[in-house]
Amino acid sequence: MKIPYPVFLKRAEDYPKWLPAATSVAAVLLAFIISGIILKATGANPIKVYSYFIKASFGSWGAFSDVIVKAIPLMLIGLGCSLAFRMRLWNIGAEGQFFVGAFLATAVVMVPLVDLDTTPRWAVLSLMAALGMLGGAIYAFIAGYLKAKLNINEIIITLMLNYIAVLWNNYWIFGKWSESGFQMTKVFPKNAWLPRLADLAGKFPFFSGMTVHAGIFFALAAAIIVYLIIYRSKWGYKITLIGDNPRAARYAGINITANTILVFMISGALAGLAGMTEVSGVVHRLQERISTSYGFSGVIVAWLAKLNPFAVIVVSILFGALLVASREIQPSGLSFLIQGITLFLVISSDVLLKYEIKWVRPAQETA
Amino acid sequence: MTIPEEKNTIPAVEMQDIVLRFPGVLANDHVNFTMYPGEIHALLGENGAGKSTLMNVLTGLYKPQSGEVRIHGKLVNFNSPKDAIANGIGMVHQHFMLVENQTVTENILIGLDNPRFALNLKRYDKQVSDLAEQFGIHIDPTAKIWQLSVGEQQRVEILKILYRGANILIMDEPTAVLAPQEADELIATLKGMAAQGKSIAFISHKLNEVKQVADKLTVLRRGRVTAERMDLQNFTRESLASLMVGREVIFNLHKCDQAAGPEVLRLEDVSALNNKNLPALRNVDLELHEGEILGIAGVAGNGQSELVETITGLRPCSGRIWLEGRDIANRPPSFSISQGLAHIPEDRIGVGSAPNLSLTSNIIMKRFDQKPVSQKWQLNYMAADKLAGGLKTEYDIQAPSVQTQARKLSGGNLQKLILARELSSTPRMVVAMQPTRGLDVGAIESVQQLLLNQRAQGTAILLVSEDLDELLSLSDRIAVMYEGQIVGTVCTGEFDINQIGLMMTGTSLGDLPAKTSGVGTSNERAVSDFDGVLEQLHHQDQAAQADQTHQAERFPGSVMLDEDQTQAAPEEIPSPLEGSELNVSEKERVLRKVLGQNYKQGDEE
Numbered sequence: 001m002k003i004p005y006p007v008f009l010k011r012a013e014d015y016p017k018w019l020p021a022a023t024s025v026a027a028v029l030l031a032f033i034i035s036g037i038i039l040k041a042t043g044a045n046p047i048k049v050y051s052y053f054i055k056a057s058f059g060s061w062g063a064f065s066d067v068i069v070k071a072i073p074l075m076l077i078g079l080g081c082s083l084a085f086r087m088r089l090w091n092i093g094a095e096g097q098f099f100v101g102a103f104l105a106t107a108v109v110m111v112p113l114v115d116l117d118t119t120p121r122w123a124v125l126s127l128m129a130a131l132g133m134l135g136g137a138i139y140a141f142i143a144g145y146l147k148a149k150l151n152i153n154e155i156i157i158t159l160m161l162n163y164i165a166v167l168w169n170n171y172w173i174f175g176k177w178s179e180s181g182f183q184m185t186k187v188f189p190k191n192a193w194l195p196r197l198a199d200l201a202g203k204f205p206f207f208s209g210m211t212v213h214a215g216i217f218f219a220l221a222a223a224i225i226v227y228l229i230i231y232r233s234k235w236g237y238k239i240t241l242i243g244d245n246p247r248a249a250r251y252a253g254i255n256i257t258a259n260t261i262l263v264f265m266i267s268g269a270l271a272g273l274a275g276m277t278e279v280s281g282v283v284h285r286l287q288e289r290i291s292t293s294y295g296f297s298g299v300i301v302a303w304l305a306k307l308n309p310f311a312v313i314v315v316s317i318l319f320g321a322l323l324v325a326s327r328e329i330q331p332s333g334l335s336f337l338i339q340g341i342t343l344f345l346v347i348s349s350d351v352l353l354k355y356e357i358k359w360v361r362p363a364q365e366t367a
Numbered sequence: 368m369t370i371p372e373e374k375n376t377i378p379a380v381e382m383q384d385i386v387l388r389f390p391g392v393l394a395n396d397h398v399n400f401t402m403y404p405g406e407i408h409a410l411l412g413e414n415g416a417g418k419s420t421l422m423n424v425l426t427g428l429y430k431p432q433s434g435e436v437r438i439h440g441k442l443v444n445f446n447s448p449k450d451a452i453a454n455g456i457g458m459v460h461q462h463f464m465l466v467e468n469q470t471v472t473e474n475i476l477i478g479l480d481n482p483r484f485a486l487n488l489k490r491y492d493k494q495v496s497d498l499a500e501q502f503g504i505h506i507d508p509t510a511k512i513w514q515l516s517v518g519e520q521q522r523v524e525i526l527k528i529l530y531r532g533a534n535i536l537i538m539d540e541p542t543a544v545l546a547p548q549e550a551d552e553l554i555a556t557l558k559g560m561a562a563q564g565k566s567i568a569f570i571s572h573k574l575n576e577v578k579q580v581a582d583k584l585t586v587l588r589r590g591r592v593t594a595e596r597m598d599l600q601n602f603t604r605e606s607l608a609s610l611m612v613g614r615e616v617i618f619n620l621h622k623c624d625q626a627a628g629p630e631v632l633r634l635e636d637v638s639a640l641n642n643k644n645l646p647a648l649r650n651v652d653l654e655l656h657e658g659e660i661l662g663i664a665g666v667a668g669n670g671q672s673e674l675v676e677t678i679t680g681l682r683p684c685s686g687r688i689w690l691e692g693r694d695i696a697n698r699p700p701s702f703s704i705s706q707g708l709a710h711i712p713e714d715r716i717g718v719g720s721a722p723n724l725s726l727t728s729n730i731i732m733k734r735f736d737q738k739p740v741s742q743k744w745q746l747n748y749m750a751a752d753k754l755a756g757g758l759k760t761e762y763d764i765q766a767p768s769v770q771t772q773a774r775k776l777s778g779g780n781l782q783k784l785i786l787a788r789e790l791s792s793t794p795r796m797v798v799a800m801q802p803t804r805g806l807d808v809g810a811i812e813s814v815q816q817l818l819l820n821q822r823a824q825g826t827a828i829l830l831v832s833e834d835l836d837e838l839l840s841l842s843d844r845i846a847v848m849y850e851g852q853i854v855g856t857v858c859t860g861e862f863d864i865n866q867i868g869l870m871m872t873g874t875s876l877g878d879l880p881a882k883t884s885g886v887g888t889s890n891e892r893a894v895s896d897f898d899g900v901l902e903q904l905h906h907q908d909q910a911a912q913a914d915q916t917h918q919a920e921r922f923p924g925s926v927m928l929d930e931d932q933t934q935a936a937p938e939e940i941p942s943p944l945e946g947s948e949l950n951v952s953e954k955e956r957v958l959r960k961v962l963g964q965n966y967k968q969g970d971e972e
Binding site for chain 2: 237245247
């Protein structure tokens with residue numbers, strides 16, 4: 001079919017406040033439709049697949065609890081990315097920062113840094129959380145420092161550092177901390193486990209089997225803090241100003257070097273904390289596959305949420321649902337397909353914010 | 368108001384009742400614009416008056432909400448610039464769109480369907496040079512763009528649209544980028560094209576120039592037409608200005624007599640490198656007092672930007688910079704800001720503002736850490752909006768609201784925003800670089816008056832400008848920079864524009880010829896003196912002359928003197944430029960540039 005009238009993009013001066021949210025929602029819906037067409041082409045029934053998807057992730061409280069478990073690291077990483085992206089720092093090294101955070105948190109148990117039998121649980125967990133954040137922050141510092149001082153492209157550095165972090169972890173779980181030759185550490189003692197809902201099953205049988213852990217509180221607290229930083233604090237104003245025009249920020253007396261490093265470190269700390277919640281709240285040991293590329297999904301989450309901290313929470317739950325459902329469905333790559341298409345559409349939907357699309361009638365050639 | 372003399376010819380362009388609304392702004396409010404073949408029509412107005420918007424409607428970039436456009440009597444409805452080109456409309460923008468590494472001909476052919484695949488450049492070179500000749504444009508079609516001067520590049524842009532068959536040309540402030548001679552040549556070219564039947568719309572806010580070039584005039588103010596198709600003879604500079612800004616513009620600023628107070632700023636032996644790591648400032652010594660405006664004169668690129676950047680802490684340097692007894696050299700910008708140093712940067716968009724942030728965010732850029740905007744760790748956005756709202760009214764910043772993004776402001780309003788931010792903090796010292804460049808008359812006047820008000824309040828002001836008239840009317844003293852050095856510092860009034868012009872070519876104070884006139888400068892005198900200097904220049908060195916003739920052959924469009932002027936000069940006058948390292952033609956070019964504006968004014972009045 002021929003398009004009846006030529007299409008034009010006209011630069012839009014302004015857009016209504018609801019438009020960014022609307023385009024995000026539309027992008028997700030469209031991603032599902034496109035994936036549906038692909039499913040159809042492979043011979044599956046997309047409606048059936050999707051209803052199974054929904055059942056698998058939201059069908060019961062147990063399933064929903066699993067979704068939240070998957071969403072927690074996404075929330076933390078997505079929040080960290082939102083902060084960095086606001087300053088136009090493209091930290092795509094959350095995956096590496098996540099692993100280093102998990103590593104340092106594990107060190108508390110494996111070295112061990114404290115006497116695990118006598119130290120109270122809250123103290124062990126606080127130390128693990130603190131070291132997890134420290135690990136992520138230190139790892140992000142490398143990229144932040146190189147970016148701020150030598151203006152080296154942070155995308156390439158953070159990307160490369162991801163591989164180093166994964167291999168670093170492998171060194172420990174294959175070697176020094178290996179549990180009798182398996183590629184994992186021994187199971188942490190209960191003292192180093194984040195409390196879970198299932199722990200309360202004795203009092204409330206309803207919670208039995210629910211794996212949601214206390215990491216959710218970290219994520220929610222982080223969302224509130226990031227919100228306050230971005231929208232309420234003077235520091236958030238500085239970040240936004242640097243993001244919009246670094247030369248103007250420098251002219252206004254803002255220290256760009258220090259803020260670049262600081263934002264990188266906070267972004268990394270949140271990813272490191274995510275690593276800690278994974279080892280301490282979910283797998284209870286350090287092992288090879290602790291991340292289903294949370295670090296990269298977190299980037300997508302931040303974009304899809306348009307860098308809004310509370311939207312990050314909602315989008316993370318959606319992505320958590322995709323991850324949970326992918327366990328139940330073959331091929332399991334389907335959820336990554338949907339993620340990829342969503343990111344593609346979200347990024348391209350920015351056109352709708354910057355331009356008005358118009359179908360215009362051809363010129364009336366009447367005298 | 369319309370003059371109905373061309374009743375029997377069909378207008379080349381007839382725009383009627385054009386209405387175009389942007390969010391919050393009525394850019395064109397029932398605008399009429401008519402232009403006949405063979406006419407140069409000036410479109411005059413302040414920044415943001417709607418001139419460019421109107422022309423963008425004509426070139427198909429914007430679609431008006433209502434109104435009709437007729438080209439040669441035919442009703443048209445442009446959907447894209449392509450449609451406009453097809454109807455013979457072409458626009459030369461202020462910023463050229465040329466490929467540096469390609470030749471003139473190649474640039475002209477870019478985007479055309481013909482030639483399709485194989486390119487016989489020779490054949491097209493011939494076409495281009497024929498076309499150029501037809502309109503009296505001097506250009507070498509085989510030259511690469513990077514080899515050409517700005518004026519020559521502009522000619523390529525003009526040829527580009529002529530080649531596409533344009534007979535309606537829109538020139539968007541074409542002289543803004545040109546040296547005075549180049550501007551003269553452009554005007555001659557435009558007149559030649561008009562004589563061959565082309566219609567030319569000439570957007571400008573330079574009053575002198577408009578009087579020189581245009582036949583007819585349409586004036587816009589805040590989106591409305593205030594004068595439609597008027598004959599230019601009936602106007603004086605002053606009456607044009609009042610049509611543009613809607614009130615009488617007083618070209619004499621109010622500057623009170625006051626003695627300079629104690630020293631505020633002192634530079635001792637300051638040297639700095641430029642971005643290419645070459646010396647840009649060499650052992651600069653300066654001092655500046657309370658209630659004084661120190662002008663920095665000089666041809667662009669002689670270290671003025673670096674001087675401003677070292678003082679404001681944006682560039683490392685050696686030597687000492689004392690601001691009220693504290694050494695601020697090599698301290699971060701935040702330190703000098705806290706010491707009461709305000710900075711009006713040269714680059715309003717790139718440095719002075721955050722384009723995508725709101726007016727409020729731009730206003731609080733330097734005081735988000737002070738009460739009431741700062742509340743412990745928090746930023747009080749209510750207080751910030753209130754502050755911004757107050758300054759918006761006080762400094763008359765035209766914008767729909769304080770939430771408007773800075774990039775939506777016109778040049779003049781953006782500058783007012785920057786001034787509001789910098790001056791409202793009651794600074795001890797202001798560093799202003801090119802504060803009026805690119806602004807229209809009304810805005811220039813208010814910016815200059817704001818600076819003078821600061822002076823009256825005892826603020827020390829360092830004013831860097833390339834506009835000698837501005838420096839002479841505002842400054843108490845003028846320091847002239849040449850190749851990173853201060854050639855000399857003079858008190859305004861003791862020296863005339865010629866002597867300062869000579870210093871800008873590197874002549875030191877001691878080598879200057881005696882002052883040629885009494886106190887003050889007159890345009891006529893400036894012109895005659897100027898010619899005298901040029902005559903001297905030409906007789907001082909035969910070889911230099913030969914060199915110049917050679918240059919003239921190489922670059923037919925570049926700066927040249929009339930032959931007879933060179934021949935008629937007396938021989939015994941000693942050169943005032945002895946001892947400096949420039950050759951004659953370079954010096955002449957600089958002089959022309961420095962004095963050109965005066966030269967033109969004198970010529971005409």
